[in-house]
Amino acid sequence: MRAFSGKTVVFATVASLALGSPIKYDTNSTVELQSSLTQEVLGWDHATFPSIYQTCNETNARMLNAAFKDTAEITAYGKDRLLNYGVDDVYYKRWFGNGSIFTVMGVLDQLMEASKGGMLMRCDDADGLCAANPNYYAGHHRQSFPAETVICDYFYTSRKPLSTICFEGTIVDVGPKHYAGIDMLHRYLHVPTMSMDGFIGEYAETLEEVVDYAQNNVTFAVRNTDNYLYYLADVYSTSVIPGGCLGKL
C-alpha cells in the first residue's frame, strides 16, 4: 500500500527533542531509548504528500514514501525548534539571521500541510534528462508540467534516509540534499504552488552564499531554498546526535 501518497495522514514523530522541554527520564531504566520513545512530540496532524504516479513500481514507491515520511520528521523538528527557541536561537540566527520567523514558520507549514492535489512524482524518465545526466540528476522539475517532478534512478542510490544522518560525513561535507527527505523538500519548492511562484527559490546555493544571506541579506535568507535545507539538517542532526554534525562553516 502506498500509505503516504496523496493522502492525509496523521504523522506523529517520536521525538524527544533536546530542546529543554521538561522530559523526565527514568534514570534507573536499562533501556534508555525506550524512555525517550515514550515522549511524544506531535509532528504534523494533517501532513499531505504528493501522489506517486503509476510509472513508479512498488520499490520506487516504497522509497519515495520513506522520503515523504522523512520530510515530515525533519520539518517537525525544525518547527518545534522555531516554536521553542524563536529568533534568538543560535541555529535560527545561523541560517536566517534576524529574518522573519513568520516567513520561516509559514514555509514549513506550507511544505507539510498545504494541499498537494495534482502534485505528482513520476518515475519514467519523461523528458530524457535522467539518461542525459547519469549519476548526476537525482530528479528534476518539469517546466512544462509545473506540478510534476521526475525522480531519476540515481535518486534511490544517492539519497539517504534520515536515520543515516552524520554517518557518512558532516552536513557541510555531504550537503543537506544527501538526505532523501531534505532533497525531496527542495523538489517540492520547485513546484509553483509550494514556492508561491518562486517567492522561495534557489537564489544562492553555495554554502558561502547561504551563510552570507543569513549575515547580510536576511530578506533573501528566508526566501532561499538552501537556507531552509541547511537549517533543517543542522537542527535535526543536533537533535538526534549529541553535538550534531554540522561541520566547519
Ligand SMILES: *[C@@H]1O[C@H](CO)[C@@H](O)[C@H](O)[C@H]1NC(C)=O
Ligand atoms: C531508582 O532506584 C533507586 C534505588 O532503587 C530509587 O531510590 C529511586 O527512586 C529510583 N529512581 C527512579 C526515578 O525510579
Ligand SMILES: *[C@@H]1O[C@H](CO)[C@@H](O)[C@H](O)[C@H]1NC(C)=O
Ligand atoms: C523498479 O524500478 C527500478 C528502476 O527505477 C528497477 O531498478 C527495479 O528493479 C524495479 N523493481 C521492481 C521490483 O520491478
Ligand SMILES: *[C@@H]1O[C@H](CO)[C@@H](O)[C@H](O)[C@H]1NC(C)=O
Ligand atoms: C535586522 O538587523 C539589521 C541590522 O541590525 C536591521 O537593520 C534590520 O532592521 C533588522 N531586521 C529585522 C527584520 O529585524
Ligand SMILES: *[C@@H]1O[C@H](CO)[C@@H](O)[C@H](O)[C@H]1NC(C)=O
Ligand atoms: C540580496 O540578495 C538578492 C538576491 O540575490 C539581491 O538581488 C540583493 O541585491 C541582495 N541585497 C543586498 C542588500 O545585498
